[in-house]
Amino acid sequence: MNYSTQMDAAKKGIVTREMKRVAEKENMEVKKLMELVAKGQVAIPANKNHKSLDPEGVGSGLKTKINVNLGISKDCYDIDLELEKVKKAIDMKAEAIMDLSSFGKTAEFRQKVINISSAMIGTVPMYDVVGLYDKELKDLTEKEILQVIENQAKEGVDFMTIHAGINRATAEVFKRNKRRMNIVSRGGSLIYAWMQLNNKENPFYEYFDEVLDICAKYDVTISLGDACRPGCVSDATDAVQITELIALGELTKRAWEKNVQVMIEGPGHMALNEIKANMVFEKKLCHNAPFYVLGPLVTDIAPGYDHITSAIGGAIAASYGADFLCYVTPAEHLRLPTLDDMKEGIIAARIAAHAADIAKGVKGAVEWDNKMADARQKLDWEETFKLSIDPEKAMRYRKESTPECDDTCTMCGKMCAVRNMNKVMGGEDVNIL
Known part of the structure; x- marks a missing residue:
């Protein structure tokens, strides 16, 4: 293999096995796909160690993909149930699964997921740090935090949420601009707390080059996390969110220089009339990198129905350029989802993604609807x-x-x-x- 990552191969004019498979799925000429990967407008998250993967492309001109979150927690530690969810998510054609396990020694569970999953696997390494080392947050070292990225990359994780945009400069903007909901990103709040407790720079930002070296070694796609995403419609499109987005755009260029593929994570809660502008901001500030939206949830008043508030926002976001939707279940904000919650979340997200694909004119999207109309x-x-x-x-x-x-x-x-x-x-x- 004379290339390090999918992006490296694309820049060299090498068509990889993964590119061929994605082009086949998308009904796209492989040469065109290769050009988009080389520019960073499409990512193919495909860790070299994820042998069971059936690769997918995320980005410009491709079908909108969906992600399913699952994983064990301290209050709900049922590995068998979570593995059942993995299998069901794959059966229901989810393109990605994020293991958001936040308790205990998670490596054994994650390895089982990677071994059986044809879908791409994502993680948030910061969730794993406290449990892995049995240390309180303030006592963790920068080296220990970065080691988790190396561990998960070696296991075969295809993409990782790295909250590198909440550096000291972004944190100062947050302190000066009061929000209703402060920081609602779990990973973002952990890294912000670590920074404040230790009076240090964000290690993901300070040692970003080391993070990139790990990702390049295994071809892990960086999903640049939006630590400052809005947690209510009142906080949307504020100075903190936009400041972080600018930082993510700068980090994107640094990643591409090392041939590391990038996705950008986007807003959580947001009024309908702000969604289009936010899609434009992201694509402009982050150089047309693939956009991965966590919602957007278009109202805050529907606990138990947030798969619907998310699907509404997700369909609009994807129709204006978002490439990847993170599903939301009816259990959002309330509890760990059950298997039935997960099913409802997947269906809602798939409807949103497909509706957007029709609006975007994605090749072949409307044919499904035409066949249904004929039936x-x-x-x-x-x-x-x-x-x-x-x-x-x-x-x-x-x-x-x-x-x-x-x-x-x-x-x-x-x-x-x-x-x-x-x-x-x-x-x-x-x-x-």
């Missing part, structure tokens, strides 16, 4: 189920309420517009009574 016009229920984003639910609803006539449903019965138009246009009588 409905023919009242072909079996084909309708087959084409459904959730066939199981569609079939269950149909069976739970049986109509008098097979070519109708219990909503309209013989008044069904499709049924009657088919009859009239076919020269048949319409018998409603």
Whole structure:
């Protein structure tokens, strides 16, 4: 192998196995894909040690991808359940899974996930630091924090959220600009607390070159974390968020100089009318790097329904240029998601992603809808189920309420517009009574 990363290969004009596979999935010429990877406008997160991976591309001109969060916590330490979620997420065609485990020795669980997952795997190394060393936050050293990145890279993690943008300069802007919700990023709050407790610079920022060397060695894509993302609509698009975004744009250039692939993480809570502008800001300030949005949740008042608030925002964000949606479940802000919560979150995110792909004119996106329209016009229920984003639910609803006539449903019965138009246009009588 005479290249270090996918970006390095692309700059050298080398078509990798991963590029071929992504081009095939996206119905794109591999040469065009290679050019986008070389520019940093597409990332192919593919750790050299993730042998079970079926690679995906994230970025310009490609289908919008979705990520599923899962992992163990101190209060919910059920490894078997989390592995069941991994398998279900893959079955439901999620392109990425982030292990956000935050308790105990997580390496064994993470290795199992990497071994079985064809989806790309992401992590937030900062979550793992306290549990790995059995130390309080303030007692951790810079070397120990960076070692976690090396450990996870060696295991086969494809992309990592690195909160490098909340440096001392960004922290000062945060202190001067009061927010309703302060810092809501878990990883961001941990690194900010470490900085304050030790009166030091953010180690991810100070030793960013060392982080890049690790990522280049294993071809780990850096997902530059938005530690200062808004946690409520009131905090959106403020000085702190934009200051961090500018820093992330500068870090992006440094990563690309070392052939490390980059994604940028974006806002959490945000009013509908601010989403388009935020997509423009990100693409401009971060040089058209792929954008990974955590929502956006378009209102703060829907606990139990935040998969819906997120899907609304995600569809709008992706239609204006976001490339990667992090799913949100009905359990957001309330508890660790169950398997059923996860299913609902995946479906909501996939709907949002597909709706955006239609709006963006992604090649082949609308063909799925056209096939569904044809099946409905023919009242072909079996084909309708087959084409459904959730066939199981569609079939269950149909069976739970049986109509008098097979070519109708219990909503309209013989008044069904499709049924009657088919009859009239076919020269048949319409018998409603």
